[in-house]
Amino acid sequence: MRSRTAWQALAQRPLRFLTSAWPWRALAYLVSGVAFGATALTVLLVLAVAGLVSLIVVVGAVILLAVALSGILVSRIERWRLRLVDLDPAPDPHRRPERPGVRSWLETRLREPATWRELGFTAVSSTALWWMDLLVLGFALGLPVLLMTSPVDDPGAWPWVVVGLCLLPAAPYTVTAWAGARAALTRLLLEPRDGEPGRQLNEIRASRARLVDAFDAERRRIERDLHDGAQQRLVSINVMLGMALLDAEPGSPVAERLALAQGELSSAVHELRELSRGVHPKALADHGLAAAVDNLTARSAVPVTVDVELPHRLPVAVESTGYFVVAEALANVTKHSRATAAEVYARVRADVLTLTIRDNGVGGADAAAGTGLVGLADRVAAADGRLRISSPVGGATLLHVELPCR
Structure with missing residues (x-):
């Protein structure tokens, strides 16, 4: 089973973990955390001082308001960075303003508990978390490198090279463990509470x-x-x-x-x-998606080229969604596209099923025209997938679907 978080990756076999992308993702998470934390602290301190100094005029209040709302931007970037070590996206706890305009947006944000919780997280992240990121990076990577290069200045310090070489293999585990802990803390602080829109x-x-x-x-x-x-x-x-x-x-x-x-x-x-x-086709239940697609395309009125290579049986919900995506797409090709040929392509990469259905028809596929695309998009979205379509008038139609297989 594919790891979804840095902590889950640590439970893998050592060789598999070391050759995976997780140590590098964890390193990128901590390095970007140091850079972003230092930048955020500097900017916020400058804004806070400027706001206090100019408080006697209106502009000072505006600057301090920006500092108070800075947690929204910082938390949004932190949720984006979180995807480096936690593949499940963290939901946004903010609700949409009832009316358009800046005033309605400000009133909504200032009344939300999530805004002040995010401001507290920003204070903790800017003053403590990125320092801890820097400390872990220094201990896991800086110290071994310093020990291994010590004979450059003192030839008699060569035993420290051995110590540095012994410490270096532990660096991926140290970096990944702290990245996982930091990500878990970030998710805990930024996760929507009961009653908030994200939850x-x-x-x-x-x-x-x-x-x-x-x-x-x-x-x-x-x-x-x-x-x-x-x-x-x-x-x-x-x-x-x-x-x-x-x-x-x-x-x-x-x-x-x-x-x-x-x-x-x-x-x-x-x-x-x-x-x-x-x-529900029997071939799908008995033999899987590849066999079901073969049976489906064999009955198509339009000649279909099939290129489906799946390494194993997929989860039942994924197979079912994938089959009906292909079935609905080919039905649209037959009814609306005036195509003379179509292609079905499917692969599984990084635990994501990618389906592509292409035809050489006249294009112009429109969800509002009753071609079943709305229902298809709803079905894909229910499986936590993504659907994209390209169908220029007079050109080929391309339907691209990605379905997570976790």
Whole structure:
């Protein structure tokens, strides 16, 4: 399972951890923390002094207000930096102002507890955290380098080279451990509290994901019931009609009615199979996304080139979402694009399924035109994925989807 945080990365096997990007990500997190913390402290001190000195005029109050609201900008940058060592994004706790304009924005922000919590975090980060980042970097990297270069000034200090060489292999673990601890503290201080919009948004996303999972489970149940129940019963009836047709006198009215009934029943079985595939294809449940896409494209009215290479079975929700993305995209190609060829490409990289569907049609795909793109975007968003579309009028249409597989 892929690590989502720096602390999780530390639990990996030593060789895998050392050859991964996590030590470098942790190093970038601490180095950028030192640079950003020192810059923020300098700027805020200058603004605070300038505001106090000029407090007798209106401009001083404006500067001090900017200092009070500085936590919003600092925290936003910290949430962005947090992605270096914690892949799950930290939600923004601020709500949107009720009215447009600067005054409404200021009133909303000054009344929010999150604004003052972020100001407190800014004070802690500017006065303490970046100093600790610098201390850890100095101990983990600066000290070993200093010991290893000590014989340059004093040839008799060569034993310290051995000490430095012994300390250096521990540097990736020290740096990553502190980066993980600092990230956990940052998330704890900046995470939305109960009742704040960010937490409510997380709950909405989780609820939407649960609904999608429940719908997928229900679709699979319906598919099993259709396949194992009604479809098998109709096939049995079709066989019995065939046996009755053999016993009937050829050319008689009874034989004609039996043949007609058998034909209608065969059409019903075929339609039921198509319906069953649309609800939840059996190939998807039994063999995975690659096989299901092959079956889907084989039935497409437009020739489709398939390039799908998946290293293993993906989570059920990801496979289901990916399949219906391809199905809806190819349906749009057939109905609206006037294309003569299409391509389906799929790969898994860094635990993200990337799907690309391209055609050589006339373009101009519009979500408002009823092409199913809105529902497709909602389904992808419910899986915490991203959907991008390029469809210039008169040109090819490209649908690009990214679905996390964690």
